[in-house]
Amino acid sequence: MDISITRNQSPKAKPTDASQLGFGKVFTDHMFLMDYDRANGWHDARIVPYGDISISPASTVLHYGAEVFEGLKAYRRPDGEIQLFRPRDNFARMNDSAERLCLPELDGEFCLKALKMLINLDRDWVPSAEGASLYIRPFLFGNDPFLGVHTVNRCVFCIILSPSGSYYKEGVNPVRIMIETRDVRAVRGGTGYAKCGGNYAASMRAGEKAEQKGYAQVLWLDGVERKYVEEVGSMNVMFKISGVVVTPKLTGSVLPGITRRSCIALLKNWGLPVEERLLSVDELKQAVQEGTLEEAWGTGTAAVVSPIGELCVEDVPYIVNGGRIGPVTQKLYDELTSIQWGKKPDEFGWTELVK
Numbered sequence: 001m002d003i004s005i006t007r008n009q010s011p012k013a014k015p016t017d018a019s020q021l022g023f024g025k026v027f028t029d030h031m032f033l034m035d036y037d038r039a040n041g042w043h044d045a046r047i048v049p050y051g052d053i054s055i056s057p058a059s060t061v062l063h064y065g066a067e068v069f070e071g072l073k074a075y076r077r078p079d080g081e082i083q084l085f086r087p088r089d090n091f092a093r094m095n096d097s098a099e100r101l102c103l104p105e106l107d108g109e110f111c112l113k114a115l116k117m118l119i120n121l122d123r124d125w126v127p128s129a130e131g132a133s134l135y136i137r138p139f140l141f142g143n144d145p146f147l148g149v150h151t152v153n154r155c156v157f158c159i160i161l162s163p164s165g166s167y168y169k170e171g172v173n174p175v176r177i178m179i180e181t182r183d184v185r186a187v188r189g190g191t192g193y194a195k196c197g198g199n200y201a202a203s204m205r206a207g208e209k210a211e212q213k214g215y216a217q218v219l220w221l222d223g224v225e226r227k228y229v230e231e232v233g234s235m236n237v238m239f240k241i242s243g244v245v246v247t248p249k250l251t252g253s254v255l256p257g258i259t260r261r262s263c264i265a266l267l268k269n270w271g272l273p274v275e276e277r278l279l280s281v282d283e284l285k286q287a288v289q290e291g292t293l294e295e296a297w298g299t300g301t302a303a304v305v306s307p308i309g310e311l312c313v314e315d316v317p318y319i320v321n322g323g324r325i326g327p328v329t330q331k332l333y334d335e336l337t338s339i340q341w342g343k344k345p346d347e348f349g350w351t352e353l354v355k
């Protein structure tokens with residue numbers, strides 16, 4: 001399938017100060033769009049000026065939340081080239097998410113080709129300031145113009161690009177996390193493993209409550225027994241307990257993070273033992289009390305690695321590693337960011353140039 005290009009005739013001024021970018025607020029001059037319907041499959045792949053999309057007020061996505069998305073970044077290397085980090089994994093995961101919501105499958109290689117064309121056109125938007133990157137948001141939604149509840153006939157796939165500033169403006173500082181005991185994010189058999197908007201809609205209330213109490217994010221427990229740790233906000237979570245890195249296993253309600261996968265590969269490469277298993281809050285509390293909880297951190301594309309300095313369990317605060325970033329957390333952060341920004345050779349074949 002060909003990809004048509006309609007150039008933006010009135011390009012915007014590019015932000016000059018990367019520290020003012022924030023996250024997901026500024027968008028580039030173009031976006032990628034492609035339509036689907038049952039009879040024709042995917043068609044009309046096009047790069048067009050960034051702008052509003054018109055949909056029916058009856059559109060499936062507005063009423064039944066038929067939407068999945070991805071999040072990845074393009075990084076400006078010291079030599080000026082632009083690279084992506086494990087982009088195929090994102091499009092593969094998007095298909096897993098789409099399958100769960102009965103949205104049509106996409107050709108991952110075609111999506112990657114489209115993404116590279118789009119970035120190339122908006123190359124000058126990829127920031128080069130320390131820690132800044134081009135955040136990439138591919139998304140797919142059901143767009144039938146009627147209210148009957150059934151799997152969709154029409155869909156839209158879109159990619160938008162947003163130059164974003166460093167996640168850590170004041171250095172990599174540990175965050176405070178609150179364990180949520182009332183709301184749950186996902187259950188086995190539900191959509192927890194899918195990256196879909198609905199999961200986020202269901203998580204807002206707990207997030208807001210945590211924020212009001214002064215916590216950065218929520219640590220979710222399993223939805224059935226509310227006993228096992230699952231993940232943090234929009235990050236997977238890892239704990240170093242007595243020299244072993246423990247991370248919740250992918251039971252179906254946890255999002256299979258690409259940063260998580262990359263951290264596990266790095267840790268194993270360094271000879272550190274990693275266990276993917278069930279981890280109960282009781283075990284965590286005990287580890288804190290016995291002084292064996294050495295480090296805790298979250299992993300995700302936005303923050304890369306985010307140290308956890310405090311865990312609040314039923315209103316009791318537990319301090320991790322004196323509230324400071326631990327050595328393994330720091331090493332993971334340094335190594336991953338060096339690979340992503342092309343400051344270090346990539347032994348794993350994770351990066352891909354945008355030419």
Ligand SMILES: *Cc1c(COP(=O)(O)O)cnc(C)c1O
Binds near residue numbers: 231301
């Ligand atoms: C995207 C996401 C993550 C992190 O995944 P990465 O691929 O590492 O960015 C973790 N949890 C949730 C709920 C997510 O949506």
